[in-house]
Amino acid sequence: MIYTVTFNPSLDYIVSVENFKVGVINRTKSEQILAGGKGINVSTVLTNLGVQNTALGFIAGFTGAEIERALNAHGCLTDFIKIPEGMSRINIKLRSNEESEINGQGPVIGDSELKQLNEKLSILNEDDILVLAGSIPNTMPDSIYEEILEKLENKKMKVVVDATGDLLVNVLKYHPFLIKPNNHELGEIFGKVLKSNDEIIKYAKELQKMGARNVLISMAGDGAIFVTEDGKTFESPAPKGKLVNSVGAGDSMVAGFLTGYLKEGDYKFAFKMGISAGSASAFSEELATEQEVQNILKSLTF
Numbered sequence: 226m227i228y229t230v231t232f233n234p235s236l237d238y239i240v241s242v243e244n245f246k247v248g249v250i251n252r253t254k255s256e257q258i259l260a261g262g263k264g265i266n267v268s269t270v271l272t273n274l275g276v277q278n279t280a281l282g283f284i285a286g287f288t289g290a291e292i293e294r295a296l297n298a299h300g301c302l303t304d305f306i307k308i309p310e311g312m313s314r315i316n317i318k319l320r321s322n323e324e325s326e327i328n329g330q331g332p333v334i335g336d337s338e339l340k341q342l343n344e345k346l347s348i349l350n351e352d353d354i355l356v357l358a359g360s361i362p363n364t365m366p367d368s369i370y371e372e373i374l375e376k377l378e379n380k381k382m383k384v385v386v387d388a389t390g391d392l393l394v395n396v397l398k399y400h401p402f403l404i405k406p407n408n409h410e411l412g413e414i415f416g417k418v419l420k421s422n423d424e425i426i427k428y429a430k431e432l433q434k435m436g437a438r439n440v441l442i443s444m445a446g447d448g449a450i451f452v453t454e455d456g457k458t459f460e461s462p463a464p465k466g467k468l469v470n471s472v473g474a475g476d477s478m479v480a481g482f483l484t485g486y487l488k489e490g491d492y493k494f495a496f497k498m499g500i501s502a503g504s505a506s507a508f509s510e511e512l513a514t515e516q517e518v519q520n521i522l523k524s525l526t527f
């Protein structure tokens with residue numbers, strides 16, 4: 226079973242505004258409210274691709290209740306821990322001439338709620354895959370993913386981490402099966418702006434030296450690079466298509482990769498599925514469906 230953990234789920238309020246202007250009243254052209262947060266998006270796309278999984282994490286208030294309801298209505302299995310105070314965040318995704326985002330902080334997660342998560346995770350074993358994805362509320366230390374993995378160290382399950390900065394760097398010593406920073410996040414870790422594929426590959430390999438097994442670097446409209454644990458490197462431009470909504474493209478890529486890996490046990494196929502799912506989500510209003518992913522997969526020429 227795949228378990229995703231989202232410390233900070235969200236309702237994503239995705240609004241399109243023509244020629245958005247600061248300091249005046251703008252009116253929306255279209256608007257949507259979708260359950261989001263990185264692990265939750267991974268769960269949604271895994272479900273779309275027919276891969277059974279359970280979404281874990283913390284929810285609070287009426288926004289949290291709506292996140293759970295929407296996921297269950299979509300057919301996702303959930304086992305959230307309810308925080309008695311505060312509310313899950315609403316993240317604003319503004320689509321105009323440029324895409325802008327405002328991501329909230331999220332409710333305070335207490336020690337007893339964290340203990341409940343650790344109890345749920347203690348039943349996982351080597352046949353399971355654990356996906357830790359997204360930011361943590363700013364009331365928590367950057368060592369939290371590391372502390373979770375320390376407790377699970379002897380379980381030998383595959384771990385996927387999609388996080389930024391120290392939250393990611395701190396877990397590398399536990400040898401995550403897959404990490405998926407984007408090119409900007411990779412550069413930020415090393416205090417550099419990475420300008421070429423060669424530079425990106427060089428620093429992806431640095432993360433492997435620090436402990437990561439497989440490193441998938443997403444580059445939005447520029448495609449992706451994948452450096453495998455067995456020393457291979459795959460590079461792919463992004464499939465051609467019209468960008469509709471890139472929210473969740475990175476999470477879709479993780480879900481596509483895992484689906485491909487579970488299906489064929491082959492890294493190249495997993496990479497192709499990752500690219501296809503990422504772009505399928507970028508080319509549609511909501512997250513990728515199986516048919517959309519298959520259509521792009523068929524068009525890939527490598």
Ligand SMILES: Nc1ncnc2c1ncn2[C@@H]1O[C@H](COP(=O)(O)OP(=O)(O)O)[C@@H](O)[C@H]1O
Pocket residue numbers: 407442443444445446447448449463464465466468471473474475476478499500501502503504507
């Ligand atoms: N504009 C786009 N055109 C085509 N594919 C895209 C586009 N944006 C994202 N994708 C696909 O989704 C993947 C993940 O997107 P990216 O924006 O890099 O992730 P993140 O949201 O984690 O930063 C990319 O590697 C690519 O395959």
Ligand SMILES: O=P(O)(O)OC[C@H]1O[C@](O)(COP(=O)(O)O)[C@@H](O)[C@@H]1O
Pocket residue numbers: 233235237260261262263264266316328358359360361471472473474475476477
């Ligand atoms: O936890 P973070 O880093 O604040 O990100 C949360 C946001 O990221 C998303 O999961 C989308 O992520 P990606 O576009 O990187 O795939 C949104 O659904 C959510 O609002």
